[in-house]
Amino acid sequence: MKILLVRPPRIKQAITLSDFMFSEPLGLEMVYGVLKDAHTVEIFDMMVESTGISEKIADFRPQAVGITSLCIDVNRVLSLCAEIKKTDPSIATVVGGTQSYLNPEGFYNENVDHIFEYTNYENLTRFYESMPLGETEPIDGIRSRVYDYKSTDIKGRNQYMLPHRSSTEKYRKEYSYFGYRPAAIAEFGTGCEKVCDFCLRWRIEGARERLIDLELTKKDLAQIKEPTIMFMDNDFFADREKIEAFTGIVKELKLNKNYIMYASVKGITDYREYLPELKSLGLKALLVGYETFSDEEMTVYRKKSNTSDNFEAAEILRDLNIDVWASFMAHPDWSMKDFKLFRKYITALKPQITxxxxxxxxxxxxxxxxxxxxxxxxxxxxxxxxxxQVMIRPSQMSLRDYYLELLKTNLYVNLLVNKNTEMIKKYGIVNILRILYGSLKAVKKYILLMMES
Ligand code: B12
Incomplete structure (x- = not known):
């Protein structure tokens, strides 16, 4: 079969970070890897491309188009499917990705033929093998329109398979992570045992940490050409075995790369003794969820650390000169005084990026x-x-004032806390200008939202 795999374009009206963090469509690269030997497959990344889907279809003439999806993409995926069907009703439209796992119902639509609620080697190969024959039986993990999108009731999760990185060769120079460009993404272990209340990630991957098959990981790491790899694991510092397995592989493969990882505060404080070695192997920055200045909120969020642990982690990383890209959550019940305390708190923690x-x-x-x-x-x-975007009506001030506080805090952080000259030295002026451009776009959207409210 001829199969086109598509990532939808950026959603202009949504507030996103994709100017700062812009990764390859790893899920599509995995699908490509599984199907490439038996079918003619191509990836069309509309986040990079400027041509439309109809033109691409006229040029490639696929029999099936598979589209990946995140939360904000739903309407765009549906309009792409409508355009595909209008161009050629015989093309099968297939949707997969994070959002089809979390909310397949969002894609129940006359122009969507099949929804992969979860994807694994078995259902993927069976689906595309049987499609030209006109499959008569439902397949686990797939909801098809001919069966009114009913599932077989066999539950499952997305399988981490070997991605075929060169399938996105022509786009790869565009993929970046903050100041690092080009950058690849990968995962070393799935799941998360921290089960924080606000987090979707352990709901997607499960509440148990599991290492991905090390042979698969080795094959994958060996094929990555980019100088930087961002590991998307929910908590790279989940346990000793994981960290040791990683340092072992890096040494065995003699990898010489920059690494960016997500790490929990608890992992950083519990396993601090590994940080000097990781730093010497190439660890450049950790994405750390400091979340809030309030211990009460930390408890409600079911975080496994508190605000004094945050300071301890910050100090450990500062001493080792490892950058912190911190994330925080603004609570809808914050008052003006809380926002002031929050700004003070960020200043005291001094992350490189917030x-x-x-x-x-x-x-x-x-x-x-x-x-x-x-x-x-x-x-x-x-x-x-x-x-x-603000989704919950604030209780201590108007929505407009709440946006103003958010805007003030973002400007304060970007202009005063972030060490801009240091960042220019580290990442180069071109990358900083790209990040600045992204920030300005986000600021503009915030101002518009403020005016709207
Ligand atoms: C890398 C990443 C990105 C990348 C892009 C990923 C992509 N697919 O295009 C970038 C950095 C661009 C990004 C951006 C955003 N992201 Co993001 N991202 C992630 C991250 C860290 C990993 C996703 C990933 O690659 N997983 C691994 C791959 C292999 O899984 P997968 O894509 O699901 O693919 C599997 C199956 O679904 C299947 N599959 C996938 N596509 C298809 C298609 C077909 C046809 C088939 C058959 C199968 C199939 O194949 C794979 C087999 O296992 C997750 C967190 C996490 N750990 O899950 C957040 C996450 C997915 N992102 C999230 C969000 C909110 C966003 C943003 C909205 C954030 C923002 N405000 O900027 C933007 C939106 C971008 C946009 N549309 O403009 C949320 C998603 C919530 C949701 N319901 O979708 C997550 C879960 C993080 C969170 N906050 O909890 N993201």
Missing amino acids: SISPLTPFPNLPMYEEYRERLLYDADNFEKWSFG
Whole structure:
């Protein structure tokens, strides 16, 4: 079969970080890797491309188009499927990705033929092998329109398979992570035992940490040409075995790369003795969820650390000269005084980069019910669920004032706390200008939202 795999374009009206963090479509590279020997497959990354889907279809003439999806993409995926069907109704439209796992119902639509709720080697190969024959039986993990999108009731999760990195060769120079460009992404272990209340990630991958098959990882790491690898593991410092397995592989393969990882505060403080070695092997920056200045909120969020642990982690990383890219969540019950305390707190922690998301009670979180009455947008207002927009009506000030506080805090952090001259030295002026451009776009959207409210 001829199969086109598509990543939808950026959603212009949504507030996203994709100007700062812009990774390869790893899921599509895995699908490509599984299908490439039996079919003719191509990836079309519309986040980079400027041509439309109809032109691409006219040129490639696929029999099936598979589209990946994140939360904010739903309407765009549906409009792409409509355009595909209009161009050629015989083309099978298939949707997969994070959002089809979390909310397959969002894709129940006359122009969507099949939804992969989860993807593994078996269902993927069987699906595309049987498609030309006109499959008669439902397949586990796949909801098809001919069966009214009913599932077989066999539950499953997305399988981490070997990605075929060269399938995105022509786009790879565009993929970046903050100041590092080009950068690849990979995962070393799936799942997360920290099970924080606000987090979707352990819900996607499960509450048990598991290492991905080390042979697969070795093969994958050996094929990555980029000088930087960002590991998307929820907590790279989950346990000793994991850290030791990683340092072992890096030494065995004699890898000479920059690494960026997510790490929990608890992992940093518990396993600090590994940090000097990791640093010498190439660890450049850790993405750390400091979340808030309030211990009360930390408890409600079911974080396994508190605000004094945050300071301890910050000090450990500062001493080792490892950059911290910190993330925080703005609570909807913050007052003006809280925002002031928050700004003071960030100044004291001094991360190199700071990102602030308003608390977002995604529909798959129990928190959604708790805040339902205060939600500013419905669950199917997909573009709004970007984790960048205020979703819960603030209780201590007007929405406009809340946006103003967020804007003030972002400007304060970017202009005063972030060490801009140091960043120019580290990442180069071109990367800093790219990041600045992204920041300005986000600021503009915040101002518009403030005016709207
Ligand atoms: C890398 C990443 C990105 C990359 C891009 C990833 C992509 N797919 O295009 C970048 C940096 C660009 C990005 C951006 C955003 N992201 Co993001 N991202 C991630 C991250 C860290 C890993 C995702 C990943 O690659 N997983 C591994 C791959 C292999 O899994 P997968 O894509 O699901 O693929 C599997 C299957 O789904 C299947 N599959 C995938 N596509 C298809 C298609 C077909 C046809 C088939 C058959 C199968 C199939 O194949 C794989 C087999 O296992 C996750 C967190 C996490 N650990 O999950 C957040 C995450 C997915 N992102 C999230 C969010 C919110 C965003 C942003 C909105 C954030 C923002 N405000 O900027 C933006 C939106 C971008 C946009 N559309 O403009 C949320 C998603 C919530 C949701 N319901 O979708 C997550 C879960 C993080 C979180 N906050 O909890 N992200």
